[in-house]
Amino acid sequence: MYHSQTPLDQITVVLKNPKFPENIGATARSCFNMGISRLIVVGDVVPRYEDMAKMATHKAVHLIDTMEMHPRLEDALAPFHLVVGTTARLGRKRTIERSPRDIVAEILPLLSDNRTALLFGPEDRGLTNDDLKYCHYISCIPTADFASLNLAQAVAIHCYEIYNTLVEQTREPAASPATATVRQLEGMYQHIEDALLAIDFLDEKGNIYWMQSIRRLLGRIRLTAKEANIIRGICRKFLWHQVNRSDNLQKKPENP
Template sequence: MNFDNISVVLVEPQGPLNIGSVCRAMMNFGFSDLRLVNPSADHLSDEARRMAVKASALLEGARIFPDLAAALADCQLALGTTRRFGKYREDFLHPDQAARVAHPLAEKGRVALVFGREDNGLLTAELDLCQRFITIPTSEALPSMNLAQAVSLCLYEVAKCWGELAGKGGGRKRLASGKVLEGLYRHMRQTLLDIEYLDPQNPEHILHTYRRIFGRAGLNEREVRILHGLWSRIDWLESERKKRR
């Protein structure tokens, strides 16, 4: 099994012990691409190395990013982990379901498993950068999991799924990268503001829903170009309308 196209992304991890433990779990299951977003802890500290055991090379090879958007720029699918439920967060996947969604897509592009801070998880703006959500069904008596344990559980399900589906083929389209999608959302946001479709005081209220719709659809680059064409046509019509005024 080759997991080169699967990235583990930790957003502002706070504990070196957790980072080291994540590296150990990654090596246990055969993953190698670790991305750290603005880490609060030193991932090269003695504590992190001690927990990583023989996976210190993953610590040393970890890439540091200033924000989540930069970390996901080359990813076609980002799966964000969360326990926060709300009207902008629907169609949650359990880890085994997420693994099956990721499998065919990782054959042709990069897939990221995104994990939030140990205390506050992922912020709404960060979840907006993820196309699908993972939630781990835990007991209400203690619903939150340790970061390293959550990563281990998700990686186990991915590895198990890969074993089950090996050789059965994918055939899925190559999805647009996070950078390409964010360019689309910026264009859409400005266009919908210009035609007064969005409330300028709270434009994200509606945009959250569009992100979820397009996230579930899984857009490829051709589909993104078509949508850009739609927004550009609306831009032109709006400029002509303003001229006639």
């Protein structure tokens, strides 16, 4: 059974009869950006190297240098365990198309033991029904009214979905800060009540109603201990200013 060092090592992009060598170079650049290092071109004529290399740029030109050429699609796909065909067209005899994201979620668990090809057709016609007979999955990129994408764009979208899903799977979840305890929240609510009483926002009659509303509002936020302490600090500072203001008014000398 075949094993690879990383899931991305199992992915190969296969281009059938691409019309423009520049699109091959742009495809190589997209593959390199997303960690995919194998490229196969199916066709009878070797594309012009300079045109491919120009679009690949110097960072991805090594994918052009190591690119495989096959005259027949069947030979190019022979070593692969899984083949994902891509299409923008709907047809009566076609397998049900799914989005790249849905297909990536399904094939990623299989990559450790299965070589996988992402198959793209020529720019003007795409893959034929005869090409799709080799495919285990059919991927169709959701678009708006105009359902035509450049070949290199379609490759970039599929490579991105694979890379992004792998990154998300390996990323450690961020630690969630602990929410405030009942003791901390009750201390906060007491400071809020004291501050609102100091400005006469609350009175004896409406005290319970307003404090219940405030509790419901802040309860939905699930405050952390730090956030509860910030609110308490604001209330304490506010109350301090209120006390000092009252003292200063009392000490102010009367006009002669």
